[in-house]
Structure formats: structure tokens, C-alpha cells
Amino acid sequence: MHELSIADSVLEAVRAEAGRHPGAVPVKIGLRIGELAGVDPDALTFGFQALTAGTPWNGLAIEIENTPRRHRCPTCATEFRVVEYRSGCPACGAARTECIGGDELELAYVELEEP
Numbered sequence: 001m002h003e004l005s006i007a008d009s010v011l012e013a014v015r016a017e018a019g020r021h022p023g024a025v026p027v028k029i030g031l032r033i034g035e036l037a038g039v040d041p042d043a044l045t046f047g048f049q050a051l052t053a054g055t056p057w058n059g060l061a062i063e064i065e066n067t068p069r070r071h072r073c074p075t076c077a078t079e080f081r082v083v084e085y086r087s088g089c090p091a092c093g094a095a096r097t098e099c100i101g102g103d104e105l106e107l108a109y110v111e112l113e114e115p
């Protein structure tokens, strides 16, 4: 399962962050997932639950922020959100624009509980 390996690598990053604060336990993490990333948030949440069950991290809360697809116009530098695959520039009408966001998958924050 794709989402399970994503959950695993995110937990690696959380582990690294928690390692800088001895004794602290992560209680909540925030993820930023672009709509082009092709990640199913429910499957990802399930993956985290499966991986943290029975560990001290059991009950770790996950907040997922979905980020929209964004394009930038190389002609007039306008940045805009793409809705329903209409990727033409809304400002100058240029047909060719470049994708600048919406495929990210990042750990936005880790909330730690100090002992």
C-alpha cells in the first residue's frame, strides 16, 4: 500500500524531530498534501494508526491540510489556483502556464509534549 510507506517515511521525520527533544512525545503532526500528490487522506490516516498502534505514539493526532493545484504564468508572472483543469492565465489569457504547487507532501509541523 502506497499510503503505508508514506506514513512510514513521515514517521521517520517525526522521529528525527522528536529525537532533538529527549523524552518528548509527539502528540500531533500536521501534513500538507497537494491535490496532485495522489494520496488518499483516509488511507494515510489508517496507515498512521496501524504503524503507531501499541507504541508510545498510539493516539498521535494527524491534521491534513490539502493544498490546491497552483500555476504561474511565465508571461505576466500571475500565480493562480487551477480549477477544473483550466490552466490558462486568468490575467493575460496565455494558454501555457507552469505548475508551481499542488504535488507537495510535507510535514508541516510536529507538536511535542515535553515530559
Ligand SMILES: [Zn+2]
Residues within 6 Å of the ligand: 073, 074, 075, 076, 077, 078, 089, 090, 091, 092, 093, 094
Ligand atoms: Zn499571464
